[in-house]
Amino acid sequence: MGRTENAEFTVLCLIEDGSRVLLQDRVKADWKGYTLPGGHVEKGESFVDAVIREMKEETGLDIFEPKLVGVKQFPIDGGRYIVMLYKATKFSGEVVSSEEGRMEWVEYSRLSEISTVADFEELLEVMNSDKLSEFRYIIEDGEWKALIG
Numbered sequence: 001m002g003r004t005e006n007a008e009f010t011v012l013c014l015i016e017d018g019s020r021v022l023l024q025d026r027v028k029a030d031w032k033g034y035t036l037p038g039g040h041v042e043k044g045e046s047f048v049d050a051v052i053r054e055m056k057e058e059t060g061l062d063i064f065e066p067k068l069v070g071v072k073q074f075p076i077d078g079g080r081y082i083v084m085l086y087k088a089t090k091f092s093g094e095v096v097s098s099e100e101g102r103m104e105w106v107e108y109s110r111l112s113e114i115s116t117v118a119d120f121e122e123l124l125e126v127m128n129s130d131k132l133s134e135f136r137y138i139i140e141d142g143e144w145k146a147l148i149g
Helices: 047-059 108-113 120-127
Strands: 006-017 020-026 033-035 038-040 062-064 067-076 079-088 090-092 101-107 134-140 143-148
Touching: 006 047, 006 067, 006 120, 020 047, 020 108, 033 120, 038 047, 047 062, 047 079, 067 120, 079 120, 101 108, 120 134, 120 143
Parallel strands: 006 079, 067 134
Antiparallel strands: 006 020, 006 038, 020 033, 020 101, 062 090, 067 079, 134 143
């Protein structure tokens, strides 16, 4: 068995402003609902550079000192899809929406009132925990199973 595999790298960022978080109401059917902004890492690009670029493209904000707070991963045909999870509390600029979806500041206390993507609660749990760092899916007996650790 080889020790290498194909991997697709992406980033997500939890941008916090006090008690509120910046969410994107995604329009694509593959992961519809409110979620964190993010995107793909370009070939040769660092993860930090990717999250800074993606936040500018999708939110209009310049983020500073993004902190890596976890990893999400799941199997794909021929490899693995890896999402580097970042948090940023320092930013400047004005929020704008993109073709990916409308951006909106949402109070943490209101999250249960909006339609988020299917695994959003687990994602936030990992990203806001000092003890958790990984959110992964495995396929067991043909069923997708989420594991947090």
